[in-house]
Amino acid sequence: MSIVVVGSVAYDGVETPHGKVERMLGGSCTYISLAASYFAKAKIVGVVGDDFAEEDVALLQNQGVDIEGLERVPGKTFFWKGVYTPDMNDRTTLVTDLNVFANFEPKLPESYKDSTYLFLGNIQPALQRNVRAQMKAPWVTGGDTMNYWISDFRDELLETLKGWNFVLLNDHEARQLSGETNLRKAAKVIQAMGPNTVVIKRGEYGAMAFRGDDYFIMPGYLLESVFDPTGAGDCFAGGFMGYLAQEGIDLQKGHIDRRELSRAVIYGSVMGSYCCEKFGVDRFRTLQRSEIDARFQEFRKFTDF
Amino acid sequence: MSIVVVGSVAYDGVETPHGKVERMLGGSCTYISLAASYFAKAKIVGVVGDDFAEEDVALLQNQGVDIEGLERVPGKTFFWKGVYTPDMNDRTTLVTDLNVFANFEPKLPESYKDSTYLFLGNIQPALQRNVRAQMKAPWVTGGDTMNYWISDFRDELLETLKGWNFVLLNDHEARQLSGETNLRKAAKVIQAMGPNTVVIKRGEYGAMAFRGDDYFIMPGYLLESVFDPTGAGDCFAGGFMGYLAQEGIDLQKGHIDRRELSRAVIYGSVMGSYCCEKFGVDRFRTLQRSEIDARFQEFRKFTDF
Numbered sequence: 001m002s003i004v005v006v007g008s009v010a011y012d013g014v015e016t017p018h019g020k021v022e023r024m025l026g027g028s029c030t031y032i033s034l035a036a037s038y039f040a041k042a043k044i045v046g047v048v049g050d051d052f053a054e055e056d057v058a059l060l061q062n063q064g065v066d067i068e069g070l071e072r073v074p075g076k077t078f079f080w081k082g083v084y085t086p087d088m089n090d091r092t093t094l095v096t097d098l099n100v101f102a103n104f105e106p107k108l109p110e111s112y113k114d115s116t117y118l119f120l121g122n123i124q125p126a127l128q129r130n131v132r133a134q135m136k137a138p139w140v141t142g143g144d145t146m147n148y149w150i151s152d153f154r155d156e157l158l159e160t161l162k163g164w165n166f167v168l169l170n171d172h173e174a175r176q177l178s179g180e181t182n183l184r185k186a187a188k189v190i191q192a193m194g195p196n197t198v199v200i201k202r203g204e205y206g207a208m209a210f211r212g213d214d215y216f217i218m219p220g221y222l223l224e225s226v227f228d229p230t231g232a233g234d235c236f237a238g239g240f241m242g243y244l245a246q247e248g249i250d251l252q253k254g255h256i257d258r259r260e261l262s263r264a265v266i267y268g269s270v271m272g273s274y275c276c277e278k279f280g281v282d283r284f285r286t287l288q289r290s291e292i293d294a295r296f297q298e299f300r301k302f303t304d305f
Numbered sequence: 306m307s308i309v310v311v312g313s314v315a316y317d318g319v320e321t322p323h324g325k326v327e328r329m330l331g332g333s334c335t336y337i338s339l340a341a342s343y344f345a346k347a348k349i350v351g352v353v354g355d356d357f358a359e360e361d362v363a364l365l366q367n368q369g370v371d372i373e374g375l376e377r378v379p380g381k382t383f384f385w386k387g388v389y390t391p392d393m394n395d396r397t398t399l400v401t402d403l404n405v406f407a408n409f410e411p412k413l414p415e416s417y418k419d420s421t422y423l424f425l426g427n428i429q430p431a432l433q434r435n436v437r438a439q440m441k442a443p444w445v446t447g448g449d450t451m452n453y454w455i456s457d458f459r460d461e462l463l464e465t466l467k468g469w470n471f472v473l474l475n476d477h478e479a480r481q482l483s484g485e486t487n488l489r490k491a492a493k494v495i496q497a498m499g500p501n502t503v504v505i506k507r508g509e510y511g512a513m514a515f516r517g518d519d520y521f522i523m524p525g526y527l528l529e530s531v532f533d534p535t536g537a538g539d540c541f542a543g544g545f546m547g548y549l550a551q552e553g554i555d556l557q558k559g560h561i562d563r564r565e566l567s568r569a570v571i572y573g574s575v576m577g578s579y580c581c582e583k584f585g586v587d588r589f590r591t592l593q594r595s596e597i598d599a600r601f602q603e604f605r606k607f608t609d610f
Binding site: 181182184185217220226259299302303 | 487
C-alpha cells in the first residue's frame with residue numbers, strides 16, 4: 001500500500017535549549033513522509049526552489065520516498081525560523097518566508113492517483129479538497145489543519161472535512177473547531193462534520209482516538225531528554241498513517257478492529273518521540289524499524305496493569 | 306488492613322462554572338478517608354471546631370470512617386474559599402481561615418498505632434514526622450506535600466521524606482522538589498531522597514508511578530463533564546492507598562508485582578474522577594463499589610491495543 005502525502009517541504013532555522021541550527025531540512029511533508037516510509041511507500045507532493053540541496057533529495061530517496069511529485073521552480077524554498085521556550089512546550093516564530101510555497105498548486109503525477117491512502121498536510125483547505133479530487137478512490141483520506149484555517153477559512157474547511165475519514169488535531173485545535181472545551185464532546189461535534197475517526201494529539205501527554213462511540217487514550221512516551229520537538233506532530237501523522245497503510249486498514253468500513261486504530265496511534269507516538277531525540281530530521285538518518293517496534297513494545301510494558 | 310489518614314478537616318466555599326456552594330464539608334483528610342473507605346478501614350486524625358456539624362460526623366461514620374482521632378476543640382473549623390477558572394484547570398483562593406487547624410498537633414489514639422498503612426496529608430513536614438514516630442511499624446508510609454513546604458521548609462521536608470515508602474506529587478511539585486524539568490529524571494532524584502516509589506499526578510492527563518528503574522504511565526479518565534475538581538487529588542490519594550491496603554501490599558519489600566502498583570494508580574484515578582462529578586463530597590453519598598470497579602474496567606477498555 002502507498003500513501004500520498006501533501007504539504008510543505010522547507011528549510012528551518014531552530015533554536016532549542018540544546019543548541020541552534022541555522023538551516024536544515026524541514027516541512028510537514030518531509031517529516032510525515034520520512035516517518036511513514038518505515039511502514040509503507042510514501043509519495044510526496046510539494047514544491048521547492050532552485051536552492052533545494054541534492055543531499056536533501058538524496059535523504060528522501062534513500063528512505064524510499066517517491067519524489068516524482070516534488071516540483072522544482074525558480075526561487076527560494078519555504079523558510080521558517082523559530083525559538084523554543086526553556087521547557088520546549090512553546091515556541092516563537094521569528095521568520096516565515098513562504099517563497100515558492102506561496103503559489104503552491106499541488107498536482108498529482110499519474111502514478112500517484114490510484115494510491116489507497118492520502119494524507120493532506122496543513123495547507124489551505126480548498127487546496128486539500130482539490131488534491132482529493134485528483135485521486136481515484138482512496139480507502140483513507142485524512143489530514144490536519146491549523147488555527148488560522150479554523151478561524152479565517154472556516155466554511156472552506158468544513159466543506160473539505162466532509163470528504164475525510166479521519167482528522168488529526170491538537171487539543172487546542174479540537175476545542176477551537178468544535179467550540180467545546182471538553183474533548184469527549186469536542187470529538188463528537190467534529191465527527192458530525194464528516195470524519196468518522198478523530199485523533200487528538202496532546203503533545204507530551206499522549207493522544208486520543210475517537211471512532212463512533214468508541215475511544216482510546218494513550219499517554220505519551222516519556223523521553224529522558226527532548227532535544228528538538230520540531231516535526232514531532234508531523235511524525236505522529238506519518239507513523240499513524242503509515243501503520244494504517246501497512247495493515248491495509250480501510251477507515252470507510254463501518255467496522256474495524258478498534259485495537260488496530262489504537263496501534264496506529266501508538267506508532268504515531270513512537271515516531272513523534274524518536275523525532276525529538278535529535279535536531280530536525282537527523283534521527284531518521286540512523287533510525288531502524290527494529291527500534292520502532294522495540295519502543296512500541298515499551299508502550300505495552302509501561303501501560304500494563 | 307486499616308489506614309491512618311492525617312490532614313485537614315475543613316469547610317469549603319467553592320465556585321465553579323456549574324454553580325456556587327457557600328459552605329460544605331471539605332479538607333484533605335475528609336476526601337482521602339472517604340475515597341479510601343471503599344477499599345479498607347480508614348482512621349482519621351484531624352481537628353475541628355465546635356461548629357462542626359453532626360450531619361458531617363454522620364457522613365464519615367456512615368462510610369465506616371473511624372473518627373476516634375478527630376479532635377474537637379473550642380473555636381471554628383478551618384475554612385477555605387476559592388473560585389475556579391472557566392476551564393477549571395486553575396483556581397484562585399479567596400479565603401484561608403486556618404482557625405483551630407493553626408494549632409493542630411496530631412495525636413494518635415492507641416487503637417490506631419498498630420495500623421499497617423499511614424497516609425500523611427499535606428501538613429507541616431515536622432508534624433508528619435511526629436505522626437510517623439507515634440506509629441508502631443507500618444508497612445507503608447507515604448503522603449503528599451505542597452509548594453510552600455518544598456520552598457520554605459525544604460530541610461525539614463527532606464528529613465521527613467527519608468522515612469517514607471512513597472510520595473505523591475503533582476508535576477509542578479515534582480519539578481520543584483527535584484530541580485529537574487524532565488519527569489523521568491525528577492523521579493530518580495526524588496527516589497534518592499528516600500521513597501522507593503514516586504507517584505506523579507498530572508491532573509486531567511493522568512498519572513505516573515516510578516519504582517526502582519520501572520515505571521508506569523496512565524492517561525486520566527475522560528469525563529464528559531467536570532462539575533467541581535475540589536478534592537480530586539486527595540481522592541486519588543485515597544484510592545491509591547486504599548487499593549494497596551485492600552491487597553495488603555508491603556512497599557518496604559524489594560520486589561512487588563509492578564502491576565499491583567499500576568492498579569493502585571488506576572484506582573486513584575477512578576476515585577479522583579468520581580469526585581469531580583458533583584460538588585465537594587456529594588458524589589460519595591451515593592457512590593457504590595460496583596461503580597468503582599466498572600470504571601476500572603473502562604480503563605482496560607480504552608487503553609487496550
